[in-house]
Amino acid sequence: MLLRLRKLEPTDIPYLYQWENDAAVWADGANHNPLSCQDLRDYVEQTTGDIYKDGQLRLIIELRAKECSERFESSGCTIGCADLFDLDARNRRAAIGLYIAPAFRGKGYAEEALRQLEEYVFGFLHLRMLYAVTAVGNEACNRLFDRAGYDISTRLRNWTLEGDAVIRVKAGFSSD
Numbered sequence: 001m002l003l004r005l006r007k008l009e010p011t012d013i014p015y016l017y018q019w020e021n022d023a024a025v026w027a028d029g030a031n032h033n034p035l036s037c038q039d040l041r042d043y044v045e046q047t048t049g050d051i052y053k054d055g056q057l058r059l060i061i062e063l064r065a066k067e068c069s070e071r072f073e074s075s076g077c078t079i080g081c082a083d084l085f086d087l088d089a090r091n092r093r094a095a096i097g098l099y100i101a102p103a104f105r106g107k108g109y110a111e112e113a114l115r116q117l118e119e120y121v122f123g124f125l126h127l128r129m130l131y132a133v134t135a136v137g138n139e140a141c142n143r144l145f146d147r148a149g150y151d152i153s154t155r156l157r158n159w160t161l162e163g164d165a166v167i168r169v170k171a172g173f174s175s176d
Contacts, residue, residue: 003112005059005082005120007049012060015078016040019099028135051094051125056085061100061113079104082117093129094121098144110144118148122172129171136164 008016019025020035051057061080080100087094096117100110121127132150134141150168159165 001112001116002063003061003079003109003116004064005061005113005116008044008047008058008060010041010044012078013037013040013044015060015101016044016081019081019101025099028138028141051084051087052089055087056083058083059117061098061109063109079109080113082113084117084121091129092127093131094127096121096130096132105140111147114144114148118170118172127172129169131167131169133159133165133167135160135162136166137162142166 017035017037017040020040026032047054047058049057059082060078061082062077063079064077078101080098082099083097084094085097096114098110098113098117100113118130121130130150131153132141132145133156134145136142136155145168148170150170152166153169154167156165156167
């Protein structure tokens with residue numbers, strides 16, 4: 001594995017500040033306004049890292065040390081983040097979001113991060129479903145979820161100012 005997912009640290013705030021304030025991706029997410037370093041500092045300090053307490057979990061995606069030094073020595077190891085949110089503990093499902101920094105896109109990192117997140121969600125948390133809302137026009141995102149086996153469940157007409165979106169669903173663990 002080239003990547004690892006880890007809990008947020010205060011040292012991640014500069015990355016979060018850059019990513020959360022990238023207006024180019026606001027149409028694909030829930031954020032529609034700039035965030036301050038203080039907003040992010042408060043979030044990092046207040047989050048427990050327990051999805052059941054917080055109802056959400058943000059993990060940092062980073063290249064393992066060996067890959068950092070061999071490939072992107074000057075770029076550092078932090079390449080993105082993965083979000084689990086809208087947790088429904090009773091029905092054992094959550095929404096998923098991924099962000100890969102532009103310099104690291106197109107290298108298969110999103111696919112590996114998604115696979116690791118699914119292993120955690122289905123294998124450890126024993127949730128039974130993950131879902132994502134993706135803009136129809138976000139071709140890279142839609143290819144990622146297609147390859148990962150997410151089925152289109154619903155088309156949301158005029159969901160955003162940019163147009164339609166789809167809900168993509170993947171079922172995993174099931175006991176009962």
